[in-house]
């Protein structure tokens with residue numbers, strides 16, 4: 001049985017007080033669910049987020065990390081720093097990191113390797129741009145993103161990998177992949193993983209969809225057989241919307 005996951009990527013939103021207020025509201029309103037619920041606030045609020053959540057089942061993840069153990073990397077955060085706060089999950093490869101901070105497949109492979117070595121669970125994001133889809137290259141692009149960053153892993157590493165397919169054209173645009181487009185790509189991703197690592201690995205890996213998931217479309221997208229949950233941006237910043245998305249899984 002694959003783990004169902006609903007994760008909120010808060011990006012560069014919510015200051016300390018807003019973080020505490022949103023998490024207090026979220027834990028009060030959290031519906032009964034079998035899904036793992038994760039929030040990823042900004043680094044500076046990770047510890048406050050955990051305190052605000054108290055004994056809630058909601059987990060806290062980081063949005064990024066550096067690949068190096070430690071050292072002269074001004075402004076960066078290491079795996080050990082996250083682990084020392086009891087953070088065991090990190091998002092890597094988000095399209096905004098790729099587009100605005102120059103993160104490429106080679107760098108992401110290093111980050112993923114470090115995260116896995118350190119025992120961090122990794123939510124690995126990838127997805128094609130609009131031009132790729134228009135020119136019918138979306139499957140090739142996704143396959144090469146997966147290959148370049150993840151294919152040097154041991155099969156045993158996959159128990160700590162979650163995949164998040166986020167077509168760039170659907171992020172923050174209000175435009176979402178149709179449930180059929182999401183299913184088609186998720187099935188392709190699972191087959192790609194199966195061909196490389198075997199069916200047992202592919203059957204167990206959770207593949208999340210991200211890109212303008214809202215309360216109104218979550219149920220239909222999550223209803224597809226290869227969609228195991230969502231990585232939610234904008235709608236995760238509003239407690240009632242995030243709660244409605246969790247209830248839809």
Ligand SMILES: O=C(CO)COP(=O)(O)O
Pocket residue numbers: 009094166170171172173174210211212213231232233234235
């Ligand atoms: O980038 C995303 C999650 O990582 C998706 O963002 P939106 O839900 O705002 O489109």
